Amino acid sequence: MMCCENNRGKAFWIKRAIFFPIAITAGVLLFTWVVMLLWNAILPAVIGVKAITFCQALGILVLSKILFGGFKGSHGHHPFHNHHKDFHKKWMHLSEEEREKMKAVWKERHSPEAGNEKCC
Helix, strand or coil: CCCCCCCCCHHHHHHHHHHHHHHHHHHHHHHHHHHHHHHHHHHHHHHCCCCCCHHHHHHHHHHHHHHHHCCCCCCCCCHHHHHHHHHHHHHHCCCHHHHHHHHHHHHHHCCHHHCCCCCC
16 A cells, blocks of 8 residues: 555535635735725825725725736746756666666655655
């Protein structure tokens, strides 16, 4: 039996499909509330702007995302995300002996006997 065997059933995926949208929504609402509180606590006294509502705070967050973050997402834009491409290039240039040696080292590092009981 492998240590990383995937025995997740239908109930797991249903729970995940319900939990993640709720968690994301709660996070956005909490972050919006914090922005509103900070704005209303600091900016009216410092620069004399009006206090904002929850909806205005959400609008400011959306506007800042558009202006500073865009909607491209962050996948693939960090140098770490291209690590698999570099590895693939190196792997393709290895001899068959070097590949077998690398596979053996990988198996040794990730085996349960090596102290990695929980590898996933």
